[in-house]
Amino acid sequence: MSRSVAEVMVETLITAGAKRCWGIVGDTINHFTDAIRRSEMRWVHVRHEEAGGLAAGAEAYMTGELAVCAGTCGPGSLHFVNGIFESHRNGAPVVLIASDVARTEAGLSFPQAVDQRKIYEQCSVFCEYVSHPDQARRIVALAAQAALNKGGVAVVIVNGDMFTERTEDALDWAVHRPAPVLRPSDRELEVLASALNEADKVTIYAGIGAREAHDPVIALAKVLAAPVVHTSRAKEFIEPDNPFNVGMTGILGNKAGVDAIDRADIMLCLGTDFAWTQFYPDGKHVIQIDREATHLGRRAPIRLGLVGDIGPTLEALLPSLSGDRDPTHLQQALKQWEEDREGYEREANEPDPALIHPQAVARMLDSLAAEDAILTADGGSPQVWLLRHVAARGQRRFLISLLHGTMANAYPQAMGAAAAYPGRQVIAMCGDGGMSMLMGDLLTLVQEKLPVKLLIFNNGSLGFVEMEQRVEGLLDSYTELQNPDFAALARTCGLSGWRAENADDLESAMTAWLAAEGPALLDVKVNRMELVMPPHVKPSQVASTAMFGIRAMLDGRTKEVVALLRDNFLR
Incomplete structure (x- = not known):
């Protein structure tokens, strides 16, 4: 027929x-x-x-x-x-x-x-x-x-x-989904085991390619007394129930992750294609395992490169490794990770109820969101607040635009997640710039009955771009956003809407917003003078920020400079 x-x-x-x-x-x-x-x-x-x-x-x-x-x-x-x-x-x-x-x-x-x-x-x-x-x-x-x-x-x-x-084509053309097991040869595993057994300090760097290998990664870390650093994309898979976790490296990372890699005799990269070469140690310290042979040595020179799926490779490797390692390297990293988390908590605390720090919003969301919530975040500062302040709990899922780095990804991606998982809480952490870029699809949430919860970090600016300009010593230009009352706009579109301008009102507004039936929006007026502080502040960055301060004061913007110093360096 x-x-x-x-x-x-x-x-x-x-x-x-x-x-x-x-x-x-x-x-x-x-x-x-x-x-x-x-x-x-x-x-x-x-x-x-x-x-x-x-x-x-x-x-x-x-x-x-x-x-x-x-x-x-x-x-x-x-x-x-x-x-x-x-x-x-x-x-x-x-x-x-x-x-x-x-x-x-x-x-x-x-x-x-x-x-x-x-x-x-x-x-x-x-x-x-x-x-x-x-x-x-x-x-x-x-x-x-x-x-x-x-x-x-x-x-x-x-x-x-x-x-x-x-x-009338009646041939049975079908879709095939094989599941091969890929691992290095026995000889390659012997070379890898020898290198790891001879090293005093190993740091594991786990990426998205280790998403199915949580337990083997933990077992490896235990045998090697190795801290585990993870990429941003691997947070949801590697962070939960991981006593060896010390956070991330890179500009969005933390000091424990950066230092654990810098101190290591071997940085063992598992399924990661992390692109920023300045965060890799010297090539003689890097060993990489990846499913794609073309990824080996692509980001930094490496000592040894092996092809394999991370789970099967580690299971084959573990019997050849010796234990009884000196735990000093691991203990140093764990101690610094504890200090990093204490620092994140201090950043979020603010005695002035008229000022809402975005970190505090993210930490409150972490405490109130469901254990199996699906969270997306816009590129820019919302992704930083998610990565640093929202915990992976094993059942939570995260999606951030980390490879393409686009604006306005959070709530469209939340729409897809909500359609696929109608019984789960789906939260989009949006910047005001990202939200206003694709605002028309607020109507899709209503028309298609997608119960996404939209959280807007409303600082009246393209905040991450503003930070980039200031760190480069430039006056921030063309970053100002004249925003509507997003909560009122949401109600006009058929969503439930809340707005919080004072820290004392935040918890009650967020609780009501999360409990609302159907799609809902919470517009939070957050502090604009907030820098995303890297794990290590270079003297050049301090000098450039100081240059911004001088230029801003000469431009009549002394109040902004005072606020920048108060909210980021004097807390």
Whole structure:
């Protein structure tokens, strides 16, 4: 029996595990969306395709299953680009159906015609046209298979008139999901064990590639008496129930993590592709294990590089390691980690009830949020407050734009998480700049009944950019934001809304906000004069900040300089 290309594509996607398709209907995808209407797949109608791309990526990242989005020719598909880049870099298995103009108009500079392949090849693991109706099931199955097995976005390009074509292709093209075990050879493991047994001080640096290896990482740390530093993306997997955890390295990290790596004889990198080379020790101290051979030695010179999945590799390695290590290195790191956490707590405390520090907001959220809450955070300072002040508890999930570094990711990604997990608390930690960039999809939360809780860190500025400018000794420029009353705006859109301007009102407002039925927004007026302090402050940064202070005072902004010093250096 013949079926339309649209019907075959939708059926293949459902068979591959897709439950939702995110997008905006129109012209070249109307027959595709009509096929969805007649299927068990749910169409999620967003107000901006970028939000749909971010939401689909979050759904796929959180579940590990296929998510779908679809765009019309030209502008519709182009609006997805930033969301697709973010989702692809997160390793989220997403299929994008990018439609094109009718075949009769292809190559003739027809309005809205775009070379989709050139656009999406750089942010996909698969990018191919359906060139004949009998290819529909095969191409879509290959796209889904690539997305699920390679971890990333697969793009299927379809001319609008192709969707109505009929096909009798009865071959059973299916999606295969093998689960191989990958580890180094026995000889390579012997070399690794010898190096670790000879080292006095080992520090483990665990990344997202160790997400399935929590227990083997802990066992390794115990045998080696090694502190465990983790990347930002690995926080939710490595931090819980980990007595060897000493936090993070990097500009968003803490002193214990940085010092533990600097002191080590060996920095053992497990499934991490951390990009900032200035935080790596000399290459003779670095050993790296990663599933991708192309990642070995990519960020810093290394002494030894091995290919393998972290869990199976460590399980094979552990019997060859000797124990009875001097615990001094570990004890130093744990003591500094305790001091780091005490410092974070001091930062959050403020006796002036008229001033709300963003750290205090994040710490209160940590104490009031559900044990299995899913939290997203906007790029910039909200991601720092999440990473430093919200604890991973084993069941909590986190999603931050750490590889693509986009603005306005938090609440679109929260939409995808809420759609995938309707019974769980989903919280988006938003900057006021990020919130106002894609504000139209507040209406999606209401229309699609997605009970996301939106927390806005409202400092009236592009705060992270402002900090960057000041640390470089510049006067902050063009960072001012003239914001609406976000709580009132939320109520106008159909959400529940609260606003907190005083520290004494914060807890009651946050409690009511979290308990609200359906989507809700809490607008918190936080201190603008707040720096994200790095683990080590360099003399050059002090000098540059001082230069900002001089320039600001000469510009008549003495009050701002006083506030900056009071709120960051004199507390």
